[in-house]
Amino acid sequence: MIGYWMDECVNDTGNDFYGVYLLYCLNPKYKGRTYIGFTVDPNRRIKQHNGGVQKGGAFRTNGRGPWEMILIVHGFPSDIIALQFEWAWQNPGKSRRLRHVASKKTKETVVKFRFRVLSEMLNVGPWNRLPLTIRWLKQEYKMEFDVDQQPPTHMPIAYGSLNKRKSKKASKGDFEEVKDVTIYKCVECLKRIKDPDDCLSCLSADCQMKAHLICLAKRFLMESDDTSFLIPIEGDCPKCYHTFLWRDWLKYRNRTDEDTSDTNSDNPHWAEALHQ
Ligand SMILES: [Zn+2]
Numbered sequence: 001m002i003g004y005w006m007d008e009c010v011n012d013t014g015n016d017f018y019g020v021y022l023l024y025c026l027n028p029k030y031k032g033r034t035y036i037g038f039t040v041d042p043n044r045r046i047k048q049h050n051g052g053v054q055k056g057g058a059f060r061t062n063g064r065g066p067w068e069m070i071l072i073v074h075g076f077p078s079d080i081i082a083l084q085f086e087w088a089w090q091n092p093g094k095s096r097r098l099r100h101v102a103s104k105k106t107k108e109t110v111v112k113f114r115f116r117v118l119s120e121m122l123n124v125g126p127w128n129r130l131p132l133t134i135r136w137l138k139q140e141y142k143m144e145f146d147v148d149q150q151p152p153t154h155m156p157i158a159y160g161s162l163n164k165r166k167s168k169k170a171s172k173g174d175f176e177e178v179k180d181v182t183i184y185k186c187v188e189c190l191k192r193i194k195d196p197d198d199c200l201s202c203l204s205a206d207c208q209m210k211a212h213l214i215c216l217a218k219r220f221l222m223e224s225d226d227t228s229f230l231i232p233i234e235g236d237c238p239k240c241y242h243t244f245l246w247r248d249w250l251k252y253r254n255r256t257d258e259d260t261s262d263t264n265s266d267n268p269h270w271a272e273a274l275h276q
């Protein structure tokens, strides 16, 4: 596998960037913990994780930093496909396609286990057909794929960080600007929103609607006649009634992080929580 160690600019191609990354915890108290997440902007995302919840970081990485983003898989054709990849990587035991993957061995470190799951994922459908790049962001954490678990040859292994997205403008829902989401109440369940990752904002410029991701997704799924969909296609804002595609709702959310530091996380992924 030919690799190169250089910085690359994510956004020069004009394509949307969807990445699923692996964080590694450097805090001696929590050392060895990992975190798998989805992002459209890795540079911004790692700052958020290390800045804590107030900066848009995940509830479950909060106060446990510093975190290092060691690996990112990118090149997903859509955010939905990247989010599905994220979920399966976080929950190999629950994914139909990964039933054959052995669970974490006692002596195996969490980060090695995450890497083993990734190696398996890259070799099964539908992921083995995607135009993905596997990128080591930090040389010192690089691991070698097993000889019989090499990624498909069309997937390059790259090294080095991705440069800042030049065309990125601050958008509504950019949590770097939002001080604290706990001031908001969900319009659906009327409970306070605790985690910026669970907070969806209306995309209309003059609408202040805030809701839990799960609450809004449930509402949208109930409104659609076809209940076979795993995730909603679109939905109307409960306040201003403007219709937006679900992917746009998600785009301006911070993201859906899931704590994957424990193999048996009792916090189900939102896509799963929807169907409980
Ligand atoms: Zn709610």
Ligand SMILES: [Zn+2]
Binding pocket: 202, 203, 204, 207, 208, 209, 237, 238, 239, 240, 241, 242
């Ligand atoms: Zn609205």
